[in-house]
Amino acid sequence: xxxxxxxxxxxxxxxxxxxxxxxxxxxxxxxxxxxxxxxxxxxxxxxxxxxxxxxxxxxxxxxxxxxxxxxxxxxxxxxxxxxxxxxxxxxx
Amino acid sequence: xxxxxxxxxxxxxxxxxxxxxxxxxxxxxxxxxxxxxxxxxxxxxxxxxxxxxxxxxxxxxxxxxxxxxxxxxxxxxxxxxxxxxxxxxxxxxxxxxxxxxxxxxxxxxxxxxxxxxxxxxxxxxxxxxxxxxx
Numbered sequence: 001x002x003x004x005x006x007x008x009x010x011x012x013x014x015x016x017x018x019x020x021x022x023x024x025x026x027x028x029x030x031x032x033x034x035x036x037x038x039x040x041x042x043x044x045x046x047x048x049x050x051x052x053x054x055x056x057x058x059x060x061x062x063x064x065x066x067x068x069x070x071x072x073x074x075x076x077x078x079x080x081x082x083x084x085x086x087x088x089x090x091x092x
Numbered sequence: 093x094x095x096x097x098x099x100x101x102x103x104x105x106x107x108x109x110x111x112x113x114x115x116x117x118x119x120x121x122x123x124x125x126x127x128x129x130x131x132x133x134x135x136x137x138x139x140x141x142x143x144x145x146x147x148x149x150x151x152x153x154x155x156x157x158x159x160x161x162x163x164x165x166x167x168x169x170x171x172x173x174x175x176x177x178x179x180x181x182x183x184x185x186x187x188x189x190x191x192x193x194x195x196x197x198x199x200x201x202x203x204x205x206x207x208x209x210x211x212x213x214x215x216x217x218x219x220x221x222x223x224x225x226x
Contacts, residue, residue: 007191008167009194010192044191044192057151084151084155085154086189087148088148089183090139090147090175090183090185091114091145091176091178
């Protein structure tokens with residue numbers, strides 16, 4: 001099982017659990033397993049097409065999946081997968 | 093939301109010191125019916141380009157903030173940033189990238205004074221609602 005780390009603002013959807021164990025073999029499978037277990041997360045993590053929202057970063061270990069194979073990045077047993085909110089904004 | 097004097101001072105002085113650029117950082121404390129802000133972490137504005145109108149926080153800094161919260165036994169409650177020469181009101185960009193649960197403190201700042209400090213939270217429809225600051 002891999003371990004998915006849930007960021008603080010999303011823990012209200014996971015009964016305050018900070019992590020989630022998954023048997024998914026890709027990032028996509030891991031994220032979909034998470035949102036099927038905790039439905040309230042769906043609109044915050046996935047867009048209307050079921051893809052990971054552009055403002056959500058996912059890391060496998062210390063690597064951004066954008067530098068790997070995006071949501072098809074393989075996830076091995078004992079990998080740590082982290083969801084990290086992209087934080088940005090400003091006047092315009 | 094209640095903000096300690098020290099935390100308020102740290103955030104507003106950051107807004108003044110980094111003027112005309114936008115400042116940004118995290119704040120921490122206790123959650124509850126009335127959140128209490130006790131700790132502040134200033135972070136680098138990692139936005140490439142015009143930092144007078146935009147800010148960004150790197151994933152590495154985000155992970156540091158989560159780690160700090162664990163170590164200090166406080167909760168990561170949200171993000172603050174400034175709006176130089178503009179009202180302390182969220183922009184479309186602020187809302188698009190906002191997460192639920194977090195509080196978003198926006199500091200309106202002029203060259204030599206703070207004009208307004210507001211805090212917002214996303215509701216279930218992903219719209220911002222104003223939080224009362226004591």
